[in-house]
Amino acid sequence: MRLSRLLLIAAAAALLYSVAFSHDAFAILKTVRFSGAIGAFDENSPIVNAGDTFTGHYTFETTVTPIAHPDGTLDIQAIAIDNALPGTGWSLDVNSSIVSPFSVSGNSGVISIGNDIAVSGDRYVVTLDGATALPLGEQLNFFQIDIQDRMDQGADTLSDGLYTSIPDILLADDSNGGRFFTLDVGSGERQIHIEITSLDVVPEPSSWCLMLIAQFAYAFRPGRVRERIDREA
Numbered sequence: 548m549r550l551s552r553l554l555l556i557a558a559a560a561a562l563l564y565s566v567a568f569s570h571d572a573f574a575i576l577k578t579v580r581f582s583g584a585i586g587a588f589d590e591n592s593p594i595v596n597a598g599d600t601f602t603g604h605y606t607f608e609t610t611v612t613p614i615a616h617p618d619g620t621l622d623i624q625a626i627a628i629d630n631a632l633p634g635t636g637w638s639l640d641v642n643s644s645i646v647s648p649f650s651v652s653g654n655s656g657v658i659s660i661g662n663d664i665a666v667s668g669d670r671y672v673v674t675l676d677g678a679t680a681l682p683l684g685e686q687l688n689f690f691q692i693d694i695q696d697r698m699d700q701g702a703d704t705l706s707d708g709l710y711t712s713i714p715d716i717l718l719a720d721d722s723n724g725g726r727f728f729t730l731d732v733g734s735g736e737r738q739i740h741i742e743i744t745s746l747d748v749v750p751e752p753s754s755w756c757l758m759l760i761a762q763f764a765y766a767f768r769p770g771r772v773r774e775r776i777d778r779e780a
Contacts, residue, residue: 580747655675669705690726
């Protein structure tokens with residue numbers, strides 16, 4: 548392999564590194580993916596059936612100062628998704644068996660945390676709203692993830708009381724659910740219960756860049772480069 552090509556690859560790796568670690572937005576944003584299924588209804592919905600699946604994600608800022616939460620099962624809440632916070636937002640893709648699969652997105656959200664509270668234990672709530680329209684004229688009131696674990700000590704779903712921490716849903720002994728509230732002009736509000744089956748953090752851009760740099764370093768380590776040059780000579 549020609550030396551000029553090696554220099555080009557090294558320059559590309561350096562550029563990836565500088566972008567990953569110099570852009571402030573990358574350092575303060577966190578993206579979480581989730582998936583789940585539609586559960587029971589308080590009132591039948593015209594846009595989803597029980598058992599329909601969904602996937603989505605939310606991106607929030609990790610430097611927001613939280614405030615106290617008025618609910619006794621929660622400690623704090625943080626408006627970490629907002630128009631005023633660049634790069635934040637959320638989206639939801641629903642595999643509806645009534646209407647065609649549809650997507651909805653928004654730019655408003657609150658993360659609430661309760662950690663090791665007596666009786667109620669751990670609770671992690673993400674409320675997403677400020678959304679685009681739903682099919683058939685329905686409107687989204689809010690979509691809410693609500694993970695609960697009644698254990699108030701020991702190995703439980705939250706390791707601390709920070710809103711930036713993501714719960715381990717496998718350790719939630721009470722509920723991995725939430726609710727999907729929609730609005731209809733004619734019939735009012737509908738509550739649709741949901742089940743969350745996965746919740747995990749998407750690697751940050753800096754992590755991906757480090758992985759790429761490591762691969763470059765391995766592929767073009769000095770011994771291997773000399774070997775290739777000798778073969779091509």
